[in-house]
Amino acid sequence: xxxxxxxxxxxxxxxxxxxxxxxxxxxxVLAKIGPEATPAILxxxxxxxxxxxxxxxxxxxxxxxxxxxxxxxxxxxxxxEREVRARAAEALADYLDPSTIMPLRQALLKDKEPNVxxxxxxxxxxxxxxxxxxxxxxxxxDKDAEVRHFVRRSLQKLLETAPAEQSEGAVKPxxxxxxxxxxxxxxxxxxxxxxxxRHLNKADLQDSHxxxxxxxxxxxxxxxxxxxxxxxxxxxxxxxxxxxxEGQLLQKLRAEAxxxxxxxxxxxxxxxxxx
Numbered sequence: 001x002x003x004x005x006x007x008x009x010x011x012x013x014x015x016x017x018x019x020x021x022x023x024x025x026x027x028x029v030l031a032k033i034g035p036e037a038t039p040a041i042l043x044x045x046x047x048x049x050x051x052x053x054x055x056x057x058x059x060x061x062x063x064x065x066x067x068x069x070x071x072x073x074x075x076x077x078x079x080x081e082r083e084v085r086a087r088a089a090e091a092l093a094d095y096l097d098p099s100t101i102m103p104l105r106q107a108l109l110k111d112k113e114p115n116v117x118x119x120x121x122x123x124x125x126x127x128x129x130x131x132x133x134x135x136x137x138x139x140x141x142d143k144d145a146e147v148r149h150f151v152r153r154s155l156q157k158l159l160e161t162a163p164a165e166q167s168e169g170a171v172k173p174x175x176x177x178x179x180x181x182x183x184x185x186x187x188x189x190x191x192x193x194x195x196x197x198r199h200l201n202k203a204d205l206q207d208s209h210x211x212x213x214x215x216x217x218x219x220x221x222x223x224x225x226x227x228x229x230x231x232x233x234x235x236x237x238x239x240x241x242x243x244x245x246e247g248q249l250l251q252k253l254r255a256e257a258x259x260x261x262x263x264x265x266x267x268x269x270x271x272x273x274x275x
Contacts, residue, residue: 008037011026011029011033012041013026014026014029015041015047016047016049016052020051023051026055030059031062035067038065038067041059042060045057050084053075053079053081054083057075057088060091061091061094068091069092069099073088076089076104077107085107085113089104089116090119090123093124096126101129104120104132105132105135108120108136109135114146114147117144117147119150122153128161130158130162130163130196133158134173136154137174137177155177156185156188160188170196171193174193175189175193178190
């Protein structure tokens with residue numbers, strides 16, 4: 001049964017109340033009404049008080065009406081208050097819509113406030129789309145330590161859960177993760193690239209395996225870090241390798257191992273430089 005418009009408007013006015021308890025009660029009532037309440041709530045997104053805008057975002061988030069997507073994207077990028085932008089970033093993730101990746105990417109890479117950037121990072125991870133990795137990899141060097149922490153956590157979660165077939169444009173950023181100092185990110189990226197291999201075209205597949213091998217070749221005989229060797233072999237040989245490429249990779253593996261062994265033997269034979 002439709003809810004009378006005047007009842008919806010009366011509930012929406014309580015979003016503007018000074019009492020936060022009444023504001024939260026209004027969010028609950030409007031959420032219960034559902035999509036019918038969306039137009040009345042959207043009006044409050046332009047209210048001069050930031051607290052009202054935040055409560056309106058909460059109500060829209062509870063309802064999940066797609067009509068709120070565009071206004072929320074605008075708030076994320078243009079609102080003057082960091083609390084509003086951060087809340088908009090959080091709400092956008094609940095839609096699990098790939099169209100939110102671009103505004104979240106802009107917020108992650110360009111917003112001046114750390115709390116908005118880390119919320120954008122966390123939201124990108126929740127969307128579970130490999131394209132989000134492109135932005136997250138770029139943000140690994142954020143100047144704020146807390147943002148970097150959330151970027152790493154979000155990126156690892158994304159790589160562990162995102163469908164592998166959503167691989168457009170993600171190969172090169174994932175390859176760059178293979179030389180990151182965080183071993184958990186290395187492992188997650190390696191596994192994702194292997195999972196993606198069956199969905200890649202031949203050129204991207206050759207590129208991912210060849211570059212992974214190149215990055216890991218210095219560690220092929222690294223007995224102190226066997227995990228690195230495991231990742232290298234997994235990337236070099238664990239994927240769906242085109243005919244003819246496997247032999248090249250094996251040859252390079254053997255050649256690199258022989259080179260390192262020879263260099264070590266020569267160093268031992270020459271003795272310490274100071275004697």
